Amino acid sequence: MENMSIPGSAPPVCNDSVDFYSLTSGNHTNLNCTLPPEFPFYADLYIILPVIYSVICAVGLTGNTAVIYVILKAPKMKTVTNMFILNLAIADDLFTLVLPINIAEHLLHYWPFGEVLCKVILSIDHYNIFSSIYFLTVMSIDRYLVVLATVRSKRMPYRTYRAAKIISLCVWILVILIVMPFTVFAGVYINPNDERKSCVLSFPSPESLWFKASRIYTLILGFAIPVSTICILYTMMLYKLRNMRLNSNAKALDKAKKKVTIMVFIVLAVCLFCWTPFHLSTIVALTTDLRTTPLLIGISYFITSLSYANSCLNPFLYAFLDDSFRKAFKKMLECRPA
Incomplete structure (x- = not known):
């Protein structure tokens, strides 16, 4: 994610150590590192990684495209929540579309696509770090406001489909601004030893300081702030739901509370499960100096x-x-008689 070097080939080494964050992103920055000639090539990774990336690409494109199609085509699906889901699906679809380029680079062992495409791909790669978590944060804020209005028995005239469109556009602009520094520093680096090209982030001097700053920048804006916001909102939401006085529809409300609790658990668990190791690697990169090993x-x-x-x-x-999405999707697939 950090840059587009050669996943599966010998990783960059500086003073016999390697930055763990660079490895976890499958890429590296130009920190005047060289590739040790004695480093073995791992045939298993050469085969397994393209397969894994291909599966992610196929499932991601199919699932996200289906989401986009159903929301745009089914009239009943045009809701505020689904507008955020639509934009989340578009962001994920955009990322999965560029995975074949990652696969091609992995198989070719160099970057053959030029400077412009390097900047574009690296920008999209970084956009993936921020977009999902930011749209998830917006959805969390929206859900909290809905619960708050329900508890207070108030309407939300400002919560409209048009407002959701404007907010989604603002999220896109915000993430583009956050990713812009990475776009500026992205470029094709030619290794002076073997003239092999890599798509990397080339920071100005002192490179190590810029590198650490970029890691902290990503950790704070891409994980710490949004995840903290989500956790606080969901905690407050569950607290208000538990303390809400039930009326004559007590059973229905109790069932709804359980559904919300389960959904909150799934959303937070999966998001943290997928992204926490990635961002924890930043902390490891900033506090330790690890040697390159097959296990690492x-x-x-x-x-x-x-x-x-x-x-x-x-x-x-x-x-x-x-349930409403599944019904809409099935309706789209129905064969209608002529």
Whole structure:
């Protein structure tokens, strides 16, 4: 994610150590590192990684495209929540569309696509880090406001489909601004030893300081702030639901509370399961100095694949688990007589 180097090939090494974050992103920055010639090539990774990325790409494209199609085509699906789900699916679809380029680079062992595409792909790669969690944060805020209005028996005239469109556009703009520094520093680096090209982040001097700053920047804006916000909102939401006085429809409300509790657990568990290892690797990168080993490389690619997998899991979490979505999707697939 961090850059587009050569996953599966010998990772960069500086003073016999390797940055764990660079490995977990499957890429590296240009920190004047060189590739040790004695580092063995792992044939298993060469085969397994393209297969994993291909599965993620196929499932992600199918699931997210189905979400987009149903929401756009089914009139009853045009709700505020589904507008956020639609934008989340578009962001995930955009990322899965560029995975074939990651696969091609992995198989070719160099970057053949030029400077412009390097900036585009690296930007989309970083966009994936921020987009899902930010749209999830917006959905959490929306759900909290709905629960708050329900508890207070108030209407929400400002919560409209048009307002959801405007908020979604603002999220896109915000994430683009956050990712812009990475776009500026992205470029094709030519290794002076073998003239092999890599799509990397080339920071100005002092490179190590810029590198650490970029890790902290990503950790705070891409994980710490949004996840903290989500946790606080869901905690407050569950607290208000538990303390809500039940009326004559007590059973129905109690069932709804259980559904919300389960959904909250699934959303938070899957999001944290997929992204926490990736961001924890940043802390490891900033506090330790690890040597390159087969075990470390295996862990790094597992963490990368796990974070990538979040893009294909989102459709099932936010759409396919919803009864109204399933009904709309089945209706779209019905064969109508001429």
